[in-house]
Amino acid sequence: MDAFSLKNKTILITGASSGIGRSCSVECSKSGANLILVGRNQEELMKTVSLLNPETKVEVIAADITHAEHLESLIAEKVSILGKISGFIHCAGIEKTLPLKKHNPQLYHDIFEINVIAGFEIAKILSLKKYKEEASSFVFISSVAGMVGEAGKAAYSASKGAVIAGARSLAMELSRSNIRVNSISPAMVNTPILERMFDDIGEEASSEIIKKHPLGIGEPKDVANASIFLLSDAARWVTGTNLVIDGGYSAQ
Ligand SMILES: NC(=O)c1ccc[n+]([C@@H]2O[C@H](COP(=O)([O-])OP(=O)(O)OC[C@H]3O[C@@H](n4cnc5c(N)ncnc54)[C@H](OP(=O)(O)O)[C@@H]3O)[C@@H](O)[C@H]2O)c1
Incomplete structure (x- = not known):
């Protein structure tokens, strides 16, 4: 059996209605996984479903995961x-x-609530025996902003640093339950989040950022492929690591 295959695995993906999460859904489906797709926007989630391999068994949860009662x-x-x-x-x-000067407590709260807390709360649920397969793998999408400084990103960088650090500690705690835990840190990837950021910072600052990527801006599939590796049995000895997928951005 191909060690990189996700056949017979059920994968839950948050953020599946857009960008990197949509691409992860499509690529996991091509690799043979069955999927539980999570996001708020039902219509966009169904668009993701329409892009999957027709043989994929898929279920959708349309919910705000920061209100996770x-x-x-x-x-x-x-x-x-x-x-x-x-x-x-x-x-x-x-x-x-x-x-x-435009950061305030609410901003930190809003960013941490979804980027960090929602993900770790779902990990708590998925680490329970009644929901997990014998072996399992958790992947948290962080960012290079969690590793290197970027102006204007105090709250966002803090949240992404927290994801990397928290995932490492989860890896230590959950190894006894046969759960591997890793993070991925992408630099700029061509998705709606990036379009919004470029709108915020303007054309000149955007082109400066693009120039800092030796291999150019990434595509969602570049991150999805790394996720497939970490989810698959090919990564059976990989836990507690942060996989940097950044076109050379942080190597400078
Ligand atoms: N694009 C980049 O350049 C880049 C670089 C480094 C790291 N990242 C990270 O990669 C991840 C995905 O980013 P992306 O570029 O794919 O962004 P995106 O296209 O804006 O997608 C964000 C996703 O998050 C979901 N989401 C947001 N708030 C939610 C909530 N309260 N409850 C449930 N779902 C929620 C959205 O779904 P709904 O709208 O349906 O709720 C959407 O599917 C993010 O963690 C981002 O920080 C992105």
Whole structure:
């Protein structure tokens, strides 16, 4: 059997209605996984479903995962349909580029709520025996902003640094449950989040950022392929690491 295959694995993906999460959904489906897709926008989630391999068994959860009171029962319902879960990608997230004087406690709160807390709360649910396969793999999408400084990103960078650090500690705690935990840190990837950021910072600053990528801006599939590796048995000895997928951005 191909070690990179996701056949017979059920993967839960947050942020599946757009950008990197949509691409992860499509690529995981091509690799043979069955999927539970999570996002708020039902219409966009169904658009993702329409892009999947027709043989993929798929369930959709349309919910705001920062208000997760019913999340466990929604996940339990999907597990009863598709079987236990052997992989999780936390791709849902928001980004804000603002000068420090425009940062306030609410901004930090909003960013941490989705980028960090929602992902770790879902990991808590998916680490329970009743929902997890014998072995499992969790992947958190962080950012190079969690590793290197970028102006205007105090709150966002802090959240992404927290994702990398928290994932490392989860890896230590969950190894005894046969769960591997890793993060991925992409630099700029061509998605709606990037378009919004470029609108915020203007054309000149945007082209400066593009120039800092030796291999140019990435595509969602570049991140999806790295996720497939971490979810697959090919990464059976990989845990507690942060995989940098950045076209050379942080090598300078
Ligand atoms: N694009 C980049 O350049 C880049 C670089 C480094 C890291 N990243 C990280 O990669 C991840 C995905 O980014 P992207 O570029 O694909 O962004 P995107 O296209 O804007 O997608 C963000 C996703 O997050 C979901 N989401 C946001 N808030 C949510 C909530 N409260 N509940 C449920 N879902 C929620 C959105 O779904 P709904 O709207 O349907 O709720 C959407 O599917 C983010 O964590 C981002 O920080 C992106």
